Amino acid sequence: MTIEAQGITPDRVGVSRKFTLIAAPLAAIAYPWTLRAFNIAAAEIVEPSRPTHLIFWLGAALFLALAFAIPLIGLLASFRLARVTAPTVAERRAELVALLVVAAPAIYTFLGVVDFMTNSPLPDEWAFALLWALLIVAVVASPDRPYPIASAAAAPATLRVAHGVAAIAILAVFLGFHLVNHLAGLIGPDAHRSLMKSVHAIYGSALVEPLLVAALLFQVASGSFLAARHLRASADPFRIFQIAAGVYLAFFILGHMNSVFVYARSWSNPPIVTDWSFATSEAWGGLIESGWSNRLIPHYALGVFFVVAHMGAGLRMAMIGHNLPERWANRAMFGVAAAAALLALAIMLGMCGLRLDLV
Numbered sequence: 001m002t003i004e005a006q007g008i009t010p011d012r013v014g015v016s017r018k019f020t021l022i023a024a025p026l027a028a029i030a031y032p033w034t035l036r037a038f039n040i041a042a043a044e045i046v047e048p049s050r051p052t053h054l055i056f057w058l059g060a061a062l063f064l065a066l067a068f069a070i071p072l073i074g075l076l077a078s079f080r081l082a083r084v085t086a087p088t089v090a091e092r093r094a095e096l097v098a099l100l101v102v103a104a105p106a107i108y109t110f111l112g113v114v115d116f117m118t119n120s121p122l123p124d125e126w127a128f129a130l131l132w133a134l135l136i137v138a139v140v141a142s143p144d145r146p147y148p149i150a151s152a153a154a155a156p157a158t159l160r161v162a163h164g165v166a167a168i169a170i171l172a173v174f175l176g177f178h179l180v181n182h183l184a185g186l187i188g189p190d191a192h193r194s195l196m197k198s199v200h201a202i203y204g205s206a207l208v209e210p211l212l213v214a215a216l217l218f219q220v221a222s223g224s225f226l227a228a229r230h231l232r233a234s235a236d237p238f239r240i241f242q243i244a245a246g247v248y249l250a251f252f253i254l255g256h257m258n259s260v261f262v263y264a265r266s267w268s269n270p271p272i273v274t275d276w277s278f279a280t281s282e283a284w285g286g287l288i289e290s291g292w293s294n295r296l297i298p299h300y301a302l303g304v305f306f307v308v309a310h311m312g313a314g315l316r317m318a319m320i321g322h323n324l325p326e327r328w329a330n331r332a333m334f335g336v337a338a339a340a341a342l343l344a345l346a347i348m349l350g351m352c353g354l355r356l357d358l359v
């Protein structure tokens, strides 16, 4: 059978075509080095009297922006690949890998903690590069035959409702308090610590904590199932954004639980108190100065952004489901995403040392 007969145009099988399929995971390989370059430039900023101060300042800003650009490249690649109406197997796999690129910051943090705990001889940036290299090979080796697209991939209604109800419970019992608690870091570590003491009494109790952990794991499992269902058909950018945010959250939630419950509270001897000092890597010099911990800047920032924006995408679907004009639903989602970005920025500025003088 000719490639035209299989529904594939010749320009979709060449070397350049393959390159566009793997551009996002290729960019992901650079992620740890953008952070390393940021760290080197940021270390020079602390000497404002030096004539090169401005150059290093701009360099640090540029490299941090490049680190954030990598998940954005993954998102744009997923949008493009999800729009293909009759994709090949290679294109469909490239779409899945591009969605993983969105989660690169959370994957790199998770990998870094596991690498540290296992005392791995393979440095985490190389383990990370190996992961993307394997995924690139998997895409390149994939056939250019048509992928069997499902005509209707409706997600089971009961699971959708359960995912939504669990989200409201998590928001009410934990997430709302947790985000406000991190915002208090803008006032100072003491404000963060004393607020944490009060809110931890709610979600950290012997009764609530196991239920919360179960609810978060349920979100990962149910969300992954729903995402897999939606990915069987082609999807619009709104749906892809919701799925990409979910993929990020899956790695973020599992990595966060590993850091707090396994690494800090069980593996470390003596156990590490998981408070402000732990979150901001005080013992290692802080989020900007520490060569390991500056990965936490994009990791946390996107964690806050995606968890709120993902719910904004859910709000959009709910508004459309209630027959409200799509235009309104889109605006509501953009509004929530903009608020999510501002919230993430405010929390990160506090964690990186900015203080609001409220007295």
Ligand code: HEM
Pocket (backbone or CB within 6 Å): 155, 160, 161, 163, 164, 166, 167, 168, 170, 216, 219, 220, 221, 222, 223, 224, 226, 227, 230, 242, 243, 245, 246, 247, 249, 250, 307, 310, 311, 313, 314, 315, 317, 318
């Ligand atoms: C704390 C974690 C999470 C929260 C708070 C959350 C919240 C939500 C909310 C509020 C919705 C809208 C529900 C509805 O339309 O009824 C939703 C939908 C969705 N979530 Fe999550 N989610 C979380 C984690 C995840 C994860 C880890 C994934 C994994 C990929 C995921 C994937 C999805 C998908 C695919 C949908 C669309 C469901 C559909 O319309 O069929 N979510 N999420």
